[in-house]
Amino acid sequence: MLDIKLLREDPEGIERRLKARNPGIDISEIIALDRRRLELIREVEDLKAERNRGSQEVGRLKKEGKDASSLLKSLSEIAERIDAYEAELKEIEPRIDDLLARLPNLPHPSVPVGKKEEKVVIRSFGEKPDLDFPVKHHLEIGEEKGILDFRRAAAIAGARFPMYVGLGAMLEMALIQFMFTYHVKNGYTPVLPPFLANAESFYVSSQLPKFADDIYHCEKDDLYLNPTAESLLANLHRGEILTADELPKYYVAYTPCFRREAGTYGEEERGLIRVHQFNKVELFKYTTPESSYRELDALVEEAEGVLKALGIHYRVVLLPTQDLAQQSSKTIDIEVYLPGQNRYYEVSSCSNCEEFQARRGKVRYRPGPKEKPRYVHTLNGSGVATSRLMAAILENNQLPDGRIRIPEILQDSVGAEYL
């Protein structure tokens, strides 16, 4: 959520910056409604001041046993006028809120302006594996080894739900446990949050109102299934005023993530690439505005640490304006390479949302004892998402003889060296 004061002060400048993300953005309706809103507030507040003075006078007159009937009559007229103005306000304010809630965050100046394709590769780790034998797709590997069973999962839940079996299940659990512990050792507070959450929570993190169709919804209880722990962790301090010495706060959560993925899938998204349910270890930071970009860089490095430890080749890319999620000012993705398809896939997306989510969730901190509360900055990043990480391991670590080498640090917990 942007501060409406920014729109008032510099509507052209703000609109120009937002158009870099989405050329279709037009803030003129918000500006017009807001102008009317301010007029109404002025009227209402003047009237209320008058009413309050009058009401006190009524109390005084009654105490003295005097007649207050003419004053009461004029006050009741004022009350009617207040009602009329407030009725209009009540109609206008939700419209402003809704329009404002749909505007994206302002992009950071360091973000390249442009479409998806304009993303910039910042750095990479390791080499593209050069496999001199016919490489298999992870689906094929999964079936051969009996560690992935999409067919039976489909009978249980439907298409595009994964089921890990045997060493596949062991490997998935080992990955989760390894990543979770890795970040805890780096100073993150471990959290296992609820996996369902209410609408308010998704509004704060900004999945709602825009992405209602992409989240599973339990009608009866009006709860949503977690699509990313970002949504949950962004609500951990809702409505709180933190003290300066509490910041920065680092959280790591493990959750399954559920996504409806309504729309079309391409052939290249078969298997574990795009599924309705996957496991993710999520990193989340609450920081001061001054430190948030330093913290973003650190966040990316911490996520990279996981892939380095697993020995997987990846690259780090800076997303351009038109590829940013609504709440993000700047996003850096980590992509792993899948030799089975000769393509890179995102396994981590690290964003600085600045105060966009904090404003919605009213998460603030007090810089000093006497100072006014300010909004914190929130950052999130996958650390990382498995399913895709699993696919990467299966495809990158295949050997000419058909075996799959399990990354060394996981061998003990999986209980095997090869699949």
Added chain:
RNA sequence: GGAGGGGUAGUCAAGCGGUCCAAGACAACGGUUUGCUAAACCGUCGAGGGGUGCAUAGCUCCUCCGCGGGUUCGAAUCCCGCCCCCUCCGCCA
């Protein structure tokens, strides 16, 4: 799901139609005193929004007592609906 109790500022807590512009205490902060620490004393001390300011400074107005409605000239206080917490009962992995 049922019955009862409760939700007031950072924390505790009073108030139950008009002097509430929400008491008081604790914590915090500033100061006085002080060999140091502590104590004592004095002062400051919630949030959001509007107006006026270069101002996140002052001044001023409005709103907020779990959330949303209603009654009233006037609601923390009365009425209705909902949410959350506690105790007990029922059901259940």
